[in-house]
Amino acid sequence: MSIKELFKSNIPRGMLILLAYVLYAIAETLNNYLIKFATDNLTKKAWTSAVMWLVIIAIMGLFTFFLLPLGTYLFNQQIQNYLHQIRTHMMKHYYGQKSVNVAEMANQLGNNLKILTDNYAKPWIDIWSTILRVILAITAILTLHWSIVIATILITIIVLLLPKILEKRLARASAIVAKTNSTFLNTISNWFSGLGELRRYQSKKTLKQAVKQKSQALADANITQGKISGEAQIINGIGNSIGQVGICFWCSILYFSQQITIGDWLTSLGFVSIIFNGLWQVITAITKIKSTAELRKQVATLVQPVKITNKRVIVDAVQSHNLVVTYANGEKLTYPDFEIKPGEKVLLTGDSGTGKSTLFKVLLNQIKPSAGSVMFKATNQQLIKPQNAQVGYIAQDASLFPTTIANNITMFNQQLNGKLKQVLQKVQLAPDLAKFPARANTVIDLDQPNLSGGQRQKVVLARAEIHETKFLLLDEATSAIDRQGTKQIISELLKTNATILMIAHNFSPELIAQFDRQIHLTTNSKGANNNDD
Numbered sequence: 001m002s003i004k005e006l007f008k009s010n011i012p013r014g015m016l017i018l019l020a021y022v023l024y025a026i027a028e029t030l031n032n033y034l035i036k037f038a039t040d041n042l043t044k045k046a047w048t049s050a051v052m053w054l055v056i057i058a059i060m061g062l063f064t065f066f067l068l069p070l071g072t073y074l075f076n077q078q079i080q081n082y083l084h085q086i087r088t089h090m091m092k093h094y095y096g097q098k099s100v101n102v103a104e105m106a107n108q109l110g111n112n113l114k115i116l117t118d119n120y121a122k123p124w125i126d127i128w129s130t131i132l133r134v135i136l137a138i139t140a141i142l143t144l145h146w147s148i149v150i151a152t153i154l155i156t157i158i159v160l161l162l163p164k165i166l167e168k169r170l171a172r173a174s175a176i177v178a179k180t181n182s183t184f185l186n187t188i189s190n191w192f193s194g195l196g197e198l199r200r201y202q203s204k205k206t207l208k209q210a211v212k213q214k215s216q217a218l219a220d221a222n223i224t225q226g227k228i229s230g231e232a233q234i235i236n237g238i239g240n241s242i243g244q245v246g247i248c249f250w251c252s253i254l255y256f257s258q259q260i261t262i263g264d265w266l267t268s269l270g271f272v273s274i275i276f277n278g279l280w281q282v283i284t285a286i287t288k289i290k291s292t293a294e295l296r297k298q299v300a301t302l303v304q305p306v307k308i309t310n311k312r313v314i315v316d317a318v319q320s321h322n323l324v325v326t327y328a329n330g331e332k333l334t335y336p337d338f339e340i341k342p343g344e345k346v347l348l349t350g351d352s353g354t355g356k357s358t359l360f361k362v363l364l365n366q367i368k369p370s371a372g373s374v375m376f377k378a379t380n381q382q383l384i385k386p387q388n389a390q391v392g393y394i395a396q397d398a399s400l401f402p403t404t405i406a407n408n409i410t411m412f413n414q415q416l417n418g419k420l421k422q423v424l425q426k427v428q429l430a431p432d433l434a435k436f437p438a439r440a441n442t443v444i445d446l447d448q449p450n451l452s453g454g455q456r457q458k459v460v461l462a463r464a465e466i467h468e469t470k471f472l473l474l475d476e477a478t479s480a481i482d483r484q485g486t487k488q489i490i491s492e493l494l495k496t497n498a499t500i501l502m503i504a505h506n507f508s509p510e511l512i513a514q515f516d517r518q519i520h521l522t523t524n525s526k527g528a529n530n531n532d533d
């Protein structure tokens with residue numbers, strides 16, 4: 001987020017905003033200046049002139065009150081449109097990222113953008129408006145008596161130096177608030193995703209404790225930030241008050257030595273108040289802007305497009321050589337060398353913890369092996385690294401989107417609609433759809449699921465089927481489908497010419513026999529696993 005980009009997001013409106021604030025500053029200065037003429041005429045008992053000036057002051061006042069809300073309204077429009085653009089860029093960035101932490105993303109898109117709006121964008125408009133008013137006020141005082149300007153400048157310098165005292169502490173406190181908020185959202189996301197289980201086992205106390213701890217940390221961070229902000233305001237306020245009293249004293253000396261009139265005195269005080277309050281606002285605004293430096297850096301990174309790797313190559317075979325995966329906790333999984341040929345249907349079995357899912361993660365390029373390699377083969381025999389290979393993956397928990405079943409299968413590719421009916425039959429979804437009046441046009445409800453676990457898995461299987469995925473990894477993809485349905489779906493899948501590697505537990509010998517072969521992982525006593533093919 002930058003003020004330049006905010007302005008450029010709609011240049012004509014940006015100009016209009018600047019103009020509204022310029023006119024507001026001029027109107028306010030004139031309004032204040034005219035008090036001099038009204039007061040001087042009153043002291044001379046020139047009632048008609050005094051009333052005339054008062055009427056003009058009232059009209060100018062109305063004009064001033066109209067301009068400020070107009071500027072604020074236009075600015076809000078500008079910032080909201082700009083935020084919309086930032087959110088769009090961030091979404092693109094997250095789309096291109098290898099993995100996304102949803103809570104972190106929600107924090108960036110919501111909370112952090114709000115902080116930037118309040119503590120970066122709005123303070124900038126405050127600075128623009130205030131500086132204009134201060135410059136005009138100084139110019140007006142110059143026409144009254146030069147020494148008031150000198151006195152104002154001297155006191156200003158002192159006031160300007162005051163916020164330095166708390167600048168660093170405030171920036172640190174803001175960064176801590178952003179971090180604790182992110183941790184808090186993460187905690188909520190991690191614990192509430194399993195709310196049903198927590199209720200089932202009546203673990204309210206544990207949930208309460210986990211959330212309470214992070215919530216307290218967030219509250220503490222906000223309180224600290226508020227306290228430092230408050231201290232900064234007190235320091236700035238003290239400087240401001242001393243300044244105003246000092247100038248008032250100096251104007252009295254000028255008045256009693258008959259160098260300025262009573263009108264000049266009153267007008268000067270009005271302008272000095274604008275200058276000091278203005279400076280206070282500018283200082284507060286600068287302090288706020290500086291406190292957002294870290295957040296702005298983060299947002300600047302997040303609006304950068306992530307280079308999405310070149311179009312992935314369609315592959316139909318894979319081979320591994322001396323493959324080893326080592327987790328951060330030191331757990332080492334050693335895999336046997338294997339080769340899966342084009343069109344082969346292989347079952348990946350093994351006891352729990354022998355590394356089946358880990359192997360899938362390597363094939364899907366989610367983790368890098370610590371030694372050895374896996375290489376896919378394209379149809380032209382070219383060797384392809386996992387990050388460049390187009391591989392279909394179906395997990396146990398189906399990834400669905402809040403749109404129609406048809407869209408979830410075709411993934412919005414209208415050209416595939418023609419094949420929909422046939423695919424629905426193949427994955428045994430057609431009988432299920434007969435129960436829905438809108439059939440395949442039924443919208444999937446993710447909040448209050450309207451599809452059973454098995455039906456959800458069938459939708460995802462249909463997705464892979466309709467896209468004619470050449471290499472398919474299935475991770476217990478039929479675990480929620482009944483025995484008969486599983487049998488029929490597997491038979492259909494095995495009829496295709498796709499290369500299939502499937503993790504499955506508890507398949508009947510009859511079903512296992514339909515696969516070309518098995519890769520069976522076992523764990524030996526040293527923690528290494530081997531092929532029991």
Ligand SMILES: Nc1ncnc2c1ncn2[C@@H]1O[C@H](COP(=O)(O)OP(=O)(O)OP(=O)(O)O)[C@@H](O)[C@H]1O
Binds near residue numbers: 327328352
């Ligand atoms: N992120 C991780 N950090 C550390 N160890 C891990 C991690 N993920 C898995 N492991 C360990 O690696 C081993 C293999 O896990 P993996 O999930 O691959 O087994 P699996 O064969 O798929 O098991 P299951 O059949 O139960 O799903 C296990 O001992 C597991 O504890």
